[in-house]
Amino acid sequence: MYNFNYIRPHDIEEASSLLANDDDAKVVSGGMSLLPSMKLRLAQPSALIDLSALDALKGIEVTANTVTIGAMTRHADVVRSKQIAGAIPAIVKLASNIGDRQVRNRGTIGGSVANSDPAACYPSSLLALRAVVTTSKRSIPADEFFKGLFETALDPTELITSIRFEIPLAADYQKFKQPASRFALVGAFVAKYRDEVRVGITGTKACAFRWHEAEDALQERFAPDALDGLYLPETDVNSDIHADAEYRVHLANVMVRRAVEQCLSCLG
Ligand SMILES: Cc1cc2nc3c(=O)[nH]c(=O)nc-3n(C[C@H](O)[C@H](O)[C@H](O)COP(=O)(O)OP(=O)(O)OC[C@H]3O[C@@H](n4cnc5c(N)ncnc54)[C@H](O)[C@@H]3O)c2cc1C
Incomplete structure (x- = not known):
């Protein structure tokens, strides 16, 4: 590892302004993908902006037609959610087969979607379930979100706040x-x-x-x-x-x- 700053903002505005003021800063959610890349020097951010204190990015809401999952919701929280299991059990199945227990206890849906790893599970569910990615700036339909290898429609200062899925038959x-x-x-x-x-x-x-x-x-x-x-x-x-x-x-x-x-x- 090498030296970097660590900051834990308490609201989305503060996190966004920290990103806007430092081109080399990166947000960290579960750290399950970012920290290994830093160890391998594939990523060398000047600062890590930890999203774990942002309560606005947590939580699960189910309505008659939709399931909305906050970006900081960990895979293990999805696995345990009776609400999601009742509405779209396939999402619970997907989350319960991600990596191992440690990865599921740390990794988040927002981190997974923002990372756009070619082998990640969640992106396929967003495309199939007519999802919309809500960010600190706008709403992006899943069909317009995944652009390439580790590449998405997000701009460098934009945070995913939640993901909304449409409940299928x-x-x-x-x-x-x-x-x-x-x-x-x-x-x-x-x-x-x-x-x-x-x-x-x-x-x-x-x-x-x-x-x-x-x-x-x-x-x-x-x-x-x-x-x-x-x-x-x-x-x-x-x-x-x-x-x-x-x-x-x-x-x-x-x-x-x-x-x-x-x-x-x-x-x-
Ligand atoms: C051993 C192992 C096995 C795994 N197996 C699987 C698997 O089977 N299936 C699978 O799908 N995944 C798997 N993963 C990946 C895992 O799901 C990670 O949790 C996920 O890739 C990244 O989530 P994170 O919260 O850890 O993100 P982080 O590592 O914290 O961040 C990843 C990237 O996203 C950015 N980011 C994070 N949060 C946000 C946000 N809210 N808005 C904008 N940008 C953001 C970060 O800046 C960084 O660039 C595995 C990982 C490991 C280490």
Whole structure:
């Protein structure tokens, strides 16, 4: 590690102005991604602005149609939330399979979404669940939020404050885990609404994306075999020591099928 300042502001305005006045400062939520990058010198912020005292960024609110989760809500809080389990159980399932107990006890939904790790689980759920990311400055639909590898629509002085999901008729998340880290080698989040089917994929390209061809096929017929013969083009698909592009393309089809099967069993 190296020297940096540590500041713990008490409201969003103070946090925003600290960011605006120091180009090299970074906010820290759970620190589960940022601190390892600092240890590896992949990130060298001049100051860490700790969001843990910002109560406005915490909490869960469920209405008849929406679930809103504060940015500082930890994965473990989502796992324990009976309110979320009653409205969108697939989010609880997703959170309960993130990393290990330590990661779930420290990591936050805001940090995960802001980080846009190509293998993170939450981004696929935002895309499938018609989510809106609320920030200190504006509201950003999930479809416009994830821009690339660790890249989002956020400007450097903008904080995520909460994420609002639309409650679907049924939803499921399926993840093929990278066995060491438990990140998604490939993850698929399927949400069925009255008027559309949405499919968010993670672990496969530079950032999470919607698989529109699968959505069209499932819109026509919501059944696993609607995906027979349907594969992502291998262009831009990640290939690394854990899985080549061909394998990931195969897994994406399998994960979506399994999620559809699960949704059908929930719909009864
Ligand atoms: C061993 C291990 C296994 C993991 N496995 C998984 C997994 O299976 N699935 C998965 O999805 N994730 C996994 N993760 C990542 C985990 O979910 C982290 O919690 C997440 O990536 C970052 O959340 P954080 O709160 O720790 O963010 P931090 O590390 O504090 O911050 C990450 C980045 O987001 C920025 N940021 C943080 N909060 C905000 C905010 N409110 N507004 C704007 N910018 C913000 C920070 O400046 C930083 O750039 C794993 C991590 C580890 C270490």
